[in-house]
Amino acid sequence: MNLLVILQDLLWSGIAAIGFAVLFNVPPKTLIPCFICGASGHAFRTILMELGMSITVGTLAGASMVGLLGAYFARRYETPSLVFAICGAIPMVPGAFAFRAMLGVIRISQATPAAGEPILMEAAINFINTGLILAAIALGIAMPTLLFRRRKPVV
């Protein structure tokens, strides 16, 4: 795996993160940390996947990194960690998996039982991947709170 690939990954996932950060109307001072969170999380996932890990495990590791960086930036910029966690996780969100699953569901309606079988399988695989990756993202970005800020529930 060469360095150029990783640098490109860093650049594009960082741009994706700040693009969505602007859409979500984050305070302008947080754009650079959002870039760093998005870029490092996604690039970390790419590196782990190149090393042979599954996308789910890679996402868990990448999202944990986003969560830890977000907890650090939250203190430094006095901004809720959710801003960095959400924007940093956005490049990893399985958007393409999600709508491919739905595309499959729509296509099944027009298929015969025999022809529908592979479409159904593909839709199911996409759907399961969406769920697993999302769970990994949620668990990863919640990692700092789950590990270090355990508190008694207030309500």
Add this chain to the structure above:
Amino acid sequence: MTQETVSEKPPLDRDSLRDVIDLSLWAGQMLLQHGADTDRVEHTVHLIGTSLGAEWLDILVSPNALVVTTISGDEFRTKVRRVVTLGVNLAVVCAINDLSYRISWGQVDRAAARVELVSISNLRHNYNRWVVILMVGLACAALSRLFGGDWAVFLVTLVASGSAMFVRQEMVRRHFNPFIIVVVTAFVAGAVASSASIFRLSPQPQIALAAAVLLLVPGVHLINSFQDMIRGHMVTGLVRGFTGAVISMCIALGLLLAMQLLNVGGL
């Protein structure tokens, strides 16, 4: 929180208690509307209420309403507030978070908190709409590079998602149904992105189709859904997840419509 710390607070009269419940509920409503997860809503409402003088708050966060009971001495009051739209505006979440801390440090009293909440609810967008269009276009185009697209795909995706974002802003301004907006926006993104396939601009034109609709993906709903569920807020988690699934379905519908009308395949 122990009983001793609670009983130190002087009991509030009914009018003050009404003020406290009003302010904390308002803050909670804005949080829920603008993309905070359930845990954050609960903690912030509780912090604001107890810092403004109530002894205890019982909070029920439902996907489309908030119920809060404030307790002080022998008095208690309960209020329900409907939460209509679920959008994302993290500037509001930041502002409320900041306000809740300043209230808890005793820097802001009830009257000042009301003034601040009014100004937060009128908060202007940080970014000009054309900046948003450009950045959203760039974000989707960047994702197309991550999917392995070439520069032609990059440009087509940039134009497609930028124009889709423009359509989305116009429709949001005219208060169309949110799901209809998603279908139409996905259709526009798909139709423009089909040009990569129609004019054979790239060997992998389907990447442009897949990337151009990503601006619509309900990322915050989906992430918050699982965030809520791992913290035990099953009802809000399920509803957010289902909302995300319906929005993904609308994306697929709009995209499919564009692909069938323009006779483009391959996704």
